[in-house]
Amino acid sequence: MNLINEWAFIGVFAAVAWIFPTLPLVVSWVFRPKRANAIKLQTYECGVETVGDTWVQFKVQYYLYGLVFLVFDVELVFLFPWAVAYNRLDFFAFGAGLLFVFLLTDALIYAWRKKALEWL
């Protein structure tokens, strides 16, 4: 199968994969009772009425994890071609991979020492 056909399959598959979860929702929309009122539509939260806005600023820690993840994920993508070609390469490739992974580890150690990984 050629490349276009492969991705055509994924395209058709994605469309079908969208239809399947949508179908029960549509069926449910047809059969379910629709008697909404203002009190029913309140945010449930923990039973008491919500106080204040929900879409607020959040803990910076989550952002830091996101940044550390980004560093890793981008670098990991570069390791995939290396892994695919690995069987055809010699010791030099191992050295090159080692150096690259060392740089990756360097970032982790830096984040660790800077206490970016602590949950404060």
Next chain:
Amino acid sequence: MPTQCLDILNTPAACLISSGIDPGLAEFIGILLGVLAVSIAPLVIVIGLIWVERKFAARVQDRIGPNRVGPLGLLQTVADALKLITKEDITPAGADRLIFNLAPIVAVTSVVLMWAVIPFSPYHVGVDLSIGVLYVAAVGSIGTLAIMMAGWSSNNKYALLGAFRVVAQLVSYEVPMVLALLIPVLLAGSMSIQEIVNSQRGMWFFFFSPIAAILLFISTQAEAGRAPFDLIEAESELVAGYNIEYSGMKFGLFFAGEFVHVLTNGLMLALLFFGGWVGPFVDDAPLLGVVYLFAKGAVFYVFSLLLRNALPRVRIDQMLAFNWKFLVPVAIVNLIVTAGLWMVVRQLGIAPGAGFENDFLANVPAAAIMFAGHLLLGGIIMTMVRNAGRRQRAKDTTTTALTVADDQKMVTAQ
């Protein structure tokens, strides 16, 4: 897709072409049949999975579990689905309607999409992408987005907290997961899952790198949000996490997605490290491969259920520390050790040469060396963990002893 027609069940497209239909049309029919078969499978299976999960949890907790609806309670899930469909559906007044309604659909879609590249047998594969492993990692992480969408659009503080935890957790555990996914790619020299399975005909990759398999299991467990990493839904703290405001079928879809995700993770582990559909007589009867694959996947599914029922939930700081300070370093060291050992084994000519890759005995020396290397590495890691634990406990007991002594002093003073 094979070019030869074996029989209509195994190679539909090739058989249609040979029966004289226009090749383009035959290919299209083949694709359509494949899409339907592969996409319906997880949705049918999930009905059984929910039953298995409930029965299993019941056994662990010394209960009987569902046993009223149908024989052995088998129709309980169908009854539940009917109930969910006829339930009134509430979209909270403050919610972002579009994203709120889209989230459960995205959650299921992301998991079902993973099934497109799963090879069920030598011939039964939706599509054998040349970047299969990367595709699975990419599509799998769309689930993170779905949960974030649900949590953010609910306009509910607990849901939002759950969604934040998801971002921290799923994003973090993706790093060791991708590092573990690199190992089979490296050993097989290909990112196509079918090719990775094919290169395990001689020896399962588990024996070449057991630590990577364990890493993959732990991190996929966290990716699916299962215990002990289920603090995104933490019933006791966050009411239910990201899905509090959901009711009816939308609520059900999140769970359907989760169940299929756990099975998919089991299948991926089986495919990448335990030979997938490889087994006796699989070349003569390709459909046997489906049985082998699901049997292997079921083992990991049941193991995941056991963990879910046996382990308590961890705290968020513990969970993140476990990932960044244990799993990620271990995954990096494991990558270096596996790559190094594999290079040495190949350069010294211990690895099976061309033409002998599928021979079990030819693979034994290389696998033995790599397995021993990994056992040694595992031993070193566990010793380090144990020593760190001892130091931590020693520190904890001294502080506790002090407080007890202080308490007694205060009591005597009074």
